[in-house]
Amino acid sequence: MKRLACLLLLLAAPVLHAQTYFVTVAGLGGESDYTQRFNANAQALDKLFRQSGPSARVTTLIGADATRAKLSQTLDQIAAAARPDNDFVLILIGHGTFDGVEYKFNLLGPDISAGDLAALCNKIPSRRQLIVDTSSASGGAATALAHPGRGLILATKSGTEKNATVFARYLVAALQDPSADLDKNQAISAEEAFQYAQRHTADFYTSQQRLATEHPISNDDKLLASLTLVRFGAAQQQYADPAKRALLAQKEDLERKIDALNYQRDAMSDSDFKTQVTALLLELTKVQKELDQ
Numbered sequence: 001m002k003r004l005a006c007l008l009l010l011l012a013a014p015v016l017h018a019q020t021y022f023v024t025v026a027g028l029g030g031e032s033d034y035t036q037r038f039n040a041n042a043q044a045l046d047k048l049f050r051q052s053g054p055s056a057r058v059t060t061l062i063g064a065d066a067t068r069a070k071l072s073q074t075l076d077q078i079a080a081a082a083r084p085d086n087d088f089v090l091i092l093i094g095h096g097t098f099d100g101v102e103y104k105f106n107l108l109g110p111d112i113s114a115g116d117l118a119a120l121c122n123k124i125p126s127r128r129q130l131i132v133d134t135s136s137a138s139g140g141a142a143t144a145l146a147h148p149g150r151g152l153i154l155a156t157k158s159g160t161e162k163n164a165t166v167f168a169r170y171l172v173a174a175l176q177d178p179s180a181d182l183d184k185n186q187a188i189s190a191e192e193a194f195q196y197a198q199r200h201t202a203d204f205y206t207s208q209q210r211l212a213t214e215h216p217i218s219n220d221d222k223l224l225a226s227l228t229l230v231r232f233g234a235a236q237q238q239y240a241d242p243a244k245r246a247l248l249a250q251k252e253d254l255e256r257k258i259d260a261l262n263y264q265r266d267a268m269s270d271s272d273f274k275t276q277v278t279a280l281l282l283e284l285t286k287v288q289k290e291l292d293q
Helices: 002-012 032-050 068-081 114-122 138-145 167-174 190-207 221-226 233-240 242-263 270-292
Strands: 020-026 056-061 087-093 096-098 103-105 128-133 150-154 187-189 228-231
Touching: 020 032, 020 068, 032 056, 032 087, 032 167, 032 228, 056 068, 068 114, 096 138, 103 114, 103 138, 114 128, 114 138, 128 138, 128 221, 138 150, 150 190, 150 221, 167 190, 187 190, 187 221, 190 221, 190 228, 242 270
Parallel strands: 020 056, 020 087, 087 128, 128 150
Antiparallel strands: 096 103, 187 228
16 A cells, blocks of 8 residues: 555656747748748747747747758757756758758758757757657658657658658647647647647648658657647646646646556556546646636
């Protein structure tokens, strides 16, 4: 019983993340249509992230700022400022190339390789990181970008899918559409955004009666599910209130733990499942009452 009580205390403890660093890059378009599209998507994300609350630290590199030097400088600054309990999110919107060995993201001036990008991100002390690469051939970056504690969302399953992608538009749409909020907690996680964008990307090719030239992939579903990208409605208002921010973080953490228990239910005895889920639900009810006051 003592061990079970300790387990329940650990499950109920909230995981708080003081700040989230968001970096969005609109890469080289090459043509005016792509340039406008990339910039518009990056600007939409910039607005969404800035609205997410006072703990967001938002940098968006567009046009003349979308260079390898500026991106490197930005990531070095975050590496110096961030703490392990801060989250870090990098989103790349644009074109990518893959020569069979090395992936590169296209920027104004010299491109940046997946290896160099990974080296910069590896210096950032954040224990939870997310890199979203919406570019063509982005699947070719998967191996180089992989790192413990880092979630990946990539627009293509391999470096050989080299056509321009539509995934970015649906990722942005996911963060603006309440229907992407599958668990109805008024917050959209990286996992929920990925599922929405993946589904709508596939629907695009079906509706256009075209062979799909991109197949989005992700890793570490548990990490992606735990990382909130945007909040809306009451959750956004509560997160903006310093007095309620910790309670909201505790609520979201409890909801994730309940989801995890439901996923593991088949591997648990009925009594263990009932004991653990009941404790979590009681704590969730208590936290919700405090938020509603």
